[in-house]
Amino acid sequence: MTKPYGKPGDVTELVSSLGWMEEDLSSQDGDRTPEIEGRYMLNSRGQMELGSEDMEEEEGDEDEEMGLDGENAPKRRGPKKKKMTKARQERFVVRRVKANARERSRMHGLNDALDSLRRVMPCYSKTQKLSKIETLRLARNYIWALSEVLESDQSPESHGFVEMLCKGLSQPTSNLVAGCLQLGPSTMMLNKLDEKCGIPGAGGQQGHPISYPSPGLPSPPYGSLEASHLLHLKGFKGVAYENSSPNECSSGTPPYDGPLTPPLSISGNFAVKQETSPRETERNFTHHAAHYLSSHPYPPSSLVGLPAPQVHTLFQGSRYDLPLDMGFEPFAPSHMVTSQISTIYSE
DNA sequence: TAGGCCATCTGGTCCT
């Protein structure tokens, strides 16, 4: 069935003629004129023509009225549809406009969530935004790569880690990742700190006069990897990816020279207090954990398996603020938090 | 100009 699309812009006349919907229209985003109800057309009689269903009703009625239901046209079966009165038309349009507004808002919510995801990706740039599909692919790879780091001896500085990150990504995105790898740790941690501190407008490339040392786990230099190496991903022996192709992540394209974002770092998602080396952090964690576990009223084993936010809450209530010292953000993967607790508890 | 990406509208389906 062909949709009876009209031309965008008709809605203005429509709305003004009907004298409603001002509220809905005024609630639209300013930067882009939505094609709201542009597909409601005025027919030759000056009446609204609506979407397929109602359109058919109109046509059906009209056919009967005009005696066009002859031998050529198949007779319509089923109950006779109601006539499209003006009141029904108006109700339909109102319903449609409201549905459109909801749908827009829903998609904005989805995009906001996608933006949040972009911000915790190892390559976040306000100026060079990853597309939706690339964001999802990179997220998938990131999770996979981090899991590999946790479960094996895989180093985040290894080729394998980078290969995992780039697997299935487009060449530009791979370049972006490579560009991030060539940059020392910096902006991402700042962004996170800024967000935590509620600094307005922070979180991007504007910079902030706080120096941040290399975050925990893998030690610098992050930029020691050659982009040309990072982009040679042929012969990767990781998990098979259906989306990967020989061309992806290959070298030969100019390196990304735009604003760079977060350092590639396994701890990139975790805010680690500055001037704490990974070893120090670990010592602190052990110390505090031991303290906490020996003094907390309920069995520490109950912490294992808890979602990170809950563990966080528990520790925030104590004077040790354990996970914070450890550098976990509330959204840190629970296994990162609880596995550490588990390890210490078993010692 | 073609292709990629995106925002929006729309109708269908499912659920409350």
Next chain:
DNA sequence: AGGACCAGATGGCCTA
């Protein structure tokens, strides 16, 4: 009945 979710269609913008 109305809302959420989804997928198809469409047109705009941008870039190679």
